[in-house]
Amino acid sequence: MEGETGAKILGHALVEIPPIVLNMISNTDQLTRGCEGMVHSPAHPEHLTVTDDLEQLLVIIPPPIRQPLEQHPQLQQIIEIVLDLGRQPEARFPEHTEYLHPDPVTQQDLDYAIAQVGEFSGDNRAGIERTLHRISGIRNRQGKIIGLTCRVGRAVFGTVSLIRDLVETGQSILLLGRPGVGKTTALREIARVLADDLHKRVVIIDTSNEIAGDGDIPHPAIGRARRMQVARPELQHQVMIEAVENHMPEAIIIDEIGTELEALAARTIAERGVQLIGTAHGNQIENLMKNPTLADLIGGIQAVTLGDDEARRRGTQKTVLERKAPPTFTIAVEMQERYRWVIHEQVADTVDNLLRGRKGATQLRTLGEGGQVLTTHELPAPEPQPPTQLRRWRRAGRMVALPENSEAGEEFAQLLDHAINEDPLPFEGYLQREGDDPVHLYPYGVSLELLNQVVMALDLPVILVRDIDQADVLLTPRVQARQNPKVRQMAKSRQIPVYTVKGNTLPHITRALRRLLRLDEGEPGEDWPLLTQGREEDEVEALEEARLAVEQIVIPTGQPVELLPRPPAIRKMQHELVEHYRLRSDSFGEEPNRRLRIFPA
Structure with a gap:
């Protein structure tokens, strides 16, 4: 946006500021000068309006250090000024750090800066009245300040356009990102938009006076929003509850939720129907x-x-992770960079997908140079494009060509549905091997470790590939094939057959590969070396006990057998072995005497 339009926005923001606040500002032109110095800064797109009150921060810097800083060509982009006792003073910019003076910082330099700022609070932070700058102190063991981090605070008008539509929904929003990515800056403008543009009752819980500035009068950047200060950081959760009970807010703004009590207070607020906008550290x-x-x-x-x-x-395993309750925040925003944000519009769905090892749909929003919001959607399973021609040959010509008519596609779809829903898998004539040609297999959701173990132990003509376009066949667990639509989409779009395996166990994978290769399944005892390969002595002993019980008692006599008590992991191996014989088994008793019982067919 051009400078003229930026000035109009700033003028509109100042109209809403009460006269008493304007009277407290010694020079109102200073705010405008701060904007003009930042509008065309490379750190911010041109359409954004920025105020920084940088002159008031420079006042607290000792004169020998301040002089080179005032003459620095990139002064308007500075992020922090670091003063550590006995070290050279530093200026930190978005892309680099520079030393400001060859002489180290002295205790007199630190005392000069400390005298210019307000009192340091319990979290070792102070500020400059009516500005957004933050001064953080580092103390020695005796409590004396031996280092200062002077953080430049800027009010940026325009960033909220990235998520304004989400803010207007009234749902709670959580902002995530590393320190310095702009979470507090975004909170500040969200508070102004909610209060001034959407006319809501907004209360800011300002623990370190970082959102609304130091002093009793809040900074104009928050508009008509009200600010509640926190005496000590450990009392933030109490002030959060007090804000809801005493001031009837429609929206509450919280920065840096970091303790269990604050997380619990946030849930209490959200459950009372108050819109919650908060931040937390985490990318x-x-x-x-x-x-x-x-x-x-x-x-x-x-x-x-x-x-x-x-x-x-x-x-899956018997113990799985699941979401415990509805999320406190309906929407989450991952601030990867200052103007590059990933949006999760349904946090509950995102968490559920991650716990199941899947990646849900996400939305990437960036801010263009002209102020436009660029949105990119990333879907977990995009709809496949129909193939341009049905005549497709797999690697080395081992796949039989399909006729070039629509009936072939319909026939394949019917076979695919049958393969996924029925135990005996068809595709006779679709997968043909010539001589000793190996089958290129693409595993989806099947253990690569177990697959390699079976292929190597039985010397099967199978090559595992990572690219599905190089595969002759797709192998996946039966539950994946039935419940995950991505399996059908991958198979239909590439016209390759799907074989399923009942479970991620050695017996099931062995049986599936034998069936896939048209090999005789053989006797269960023939796979005994494979089933015991790499096992510990106690595991082999337990498997041998189960094998002898099946072969010498259950199958010949038709009588059930109870085995000796075993730990859960070993009982699971015995279950898999019994299933290899196509028999049923169950566990009985209480730990540590829980044991396996094998039943005849």
Whole structure:
């Protein structure tokens, strides 16, 4: 946006500022000069309006350090000024760091800067009144300040356009991102838009006076929003609840939710119907899932133990992770860069997909140079394009060509549906091997380790490929084939057959590969070396006990047999071995005396 339009936006923002605030600003032109200095900065797109009050920050810097800083050509892009006792002063810019003076910082330099700012709070932060700058101190063991980080605070008008449509929905939004990516800056403008443009009652919980600036009078950048200060950082959760109970807000703004009590308070606020806009440290939702303190913001994660039948139906382990409750925040925004944000419009669906090892649909929004919002959708399973011609040959010509008519596609679709829903798998005539030609197999959801073990142990003519376009056949667990539409899409778009395996176990994978290669299944005992390969001595002993019980008692006499008590992991191996003989087994008793019982066919 040109400078003239930017000035209009700034003028509109100032109209809403109460006269008492304007009177407190010594020179109102200073705000405009700050904008003009930043409108065309490379750090911000041209259409954004930025105010920084940089002159007031430079006042606290000792004169010997301030002079080279005032003459620096990239002054308007500075992020931080670092003053550490006994070290050279530093200026930090978006892409690099520079030393400002050859002489190290002295205690007199630090005392000069400390005298110019307000009192340091419990979190070792101070500010400059009526500005957004943040001064953070580093103390020694005696409590004396030996280092300062002077962070430049800027009010940026225009960033909220990236998610304005989401803000207007009234749903709670969580902003994620590394320090310095612009979370607090975004919160500040969201508060102004909610209060001034959407006319909502907005309360900001300002723990470190970072959102609305230092002093009792909040910075004009937050518009008509009200600010509640927090005496000590550990009391933030109490002030959050107090804001809801005393001031009837329609929206609450919170920066840096970091403790379990604050996460619990946030859930309480969201459940009362108040729109919640907050930030948390973490680049992605996965970071919150692994953080037990903040996991409740996205619903919480709990371990659930499934029954034997349910675990077999899902094709998973008996203990799985699931979301515990509805998420506190409906929408999550991952701020990868200052103007490059990933949007998760349904946090619950995103978390559920991640727990199941899938990647859900995401939305990437970036801010163009002209102020337009560029949106890119990334879908987990895009709709495949219909093939331009049905006559397609697989690698080395081993796949039989399909006739060039629509009936072939319909026939393949019928066979595919039958393969996924029935146990005996067809495709006779679609997969043909000539002589010793190997089959190129693409595994989807099947254990590569177990596949390699079976192929190498039985010396099967199978080559595992990572590119589905090089595959002759797709092998996937039966539950994936039935429940995951992506399997059908991949098979139909490439016209390759799908074979399913009942479970990710050695016996099931062995049986599936034998059937795929048109090999005789043979006797179960023939695969005994494969089933015991790489096992520990106690595991081999338990498997041998189960094998002898099946071959010498259950099959010949038709009588059930109970085995000795074993740990859960070993019992699982015995279950798999019994299933290899196509018999049924169940576990009985309580730990540590829980044992396997094998039933005749």
